[in-house]
Amino acid sequence: MKLKTSVNEFLEYLEVEKGCSPLTIRNYRHYLTRFYNWLNENYPSMVKPEDINLNIIKKYRLFLARLRKRDGTQLRRATQTYYILALRALLRYLIVQRDVPALSPDKIQLPKQSSHLVQFLDSEQVKRLLDTPEISNKAVLRDKAILETLFSTGLRVSELVKLNRDQINLERKEFGVKGKGGKLRVVFLSDTASHWLDRYLQSRKDNFAPLFIRYSGAVDTRNNGERMRLTARSVQKIVSKYAKKCRLPVEVTPHTLRHSFATDLLMRGADLRSVQEMLGHQSIRTTQIYTHITNRHLKEVHKAFHGRE
Secondary structure (H helix, E strand, O other), X not given: OOHHHHHHHHHHHHHHOOOOOHHHHHHHHHHHHHHHHHHHHHOOOOXXXXXXXXXXXXXXXXXXXXXXXXXXXXXXXXXXHHHHHHHHHHXXXXXXXXXOOOOOHHHOOOOOOOOOOOOOOOXXXXXXXXXXXXXXXXXXXXXHHHHHHHHHHXXXXXXXXXXXXXXXXOOOOEXXXXXXXXXXXXXXXXXHHHHHHHHHHHHOOOOOOEOOEOOOOOOOOHHHHHHHEOOHHHXXXXXXXXXXXXXXXXXXXXXXXXXXXXHHHHHOXXXXXXXXXXXXXXXXXXXXXXXXXXXXXXXXXXXXXXXXX
């Protein structure tokens, strides 16, 4: 089997068997196409997956480290990691699904990542942000409902904009959502979030399916109002607008509210496993990025309640 054929079959496997989103498949295609083109240009005789060895991987990683984008900057370490992760996923597929004697992906080390701090809002900043919208029209009422829902549920912005009205159970104050990798989970609404969502929905006189709709531009009633659905970019602008309006000292995105949701839970005593489930993380290691936050909290507790005068 040639490498190009292997890549195409792997992408089909992701789409059909794994149910990956079109965006995920597009990213894998981008990462693997770059590897294939680099290999074809530098080692044209190596056309089979079995030809890939650790020496080739070493040289490819050197190529990625020296690669420059159009603006002359280097690829970020995180981006380099995505390229290697895609290659490891391809090799794992070939070994497990196709019985190809390829290089074990476990032998390929990932680039070391520089630790970064999670950006989140403290409780006072969250309150300032959520209290900023002054309800004067349907659009502001929608914005208020969006902010409250993001902080109450910890949803990714991509998950938020996919929501439809019939998914939301305001009586039970919960609803199901499909996250990354098709992972299903239940998210919960606070009394406040439920209240504002109810007010927003009561103000709607349309029959459009999307939960959050736009109020600018021409009205498009086709396909249950699908073209009225807010985009992720629109939600990002909404969050940023109110963060600037209340003069928060940091840049705020929907993901900042997701981090703030997780941080709030942990600071109030929630365990990491529960937070993992509520965030929809497949691995506990992803949730552990918040460990430094709880560590800092423990240090403050230690300082306040223990020590010699």
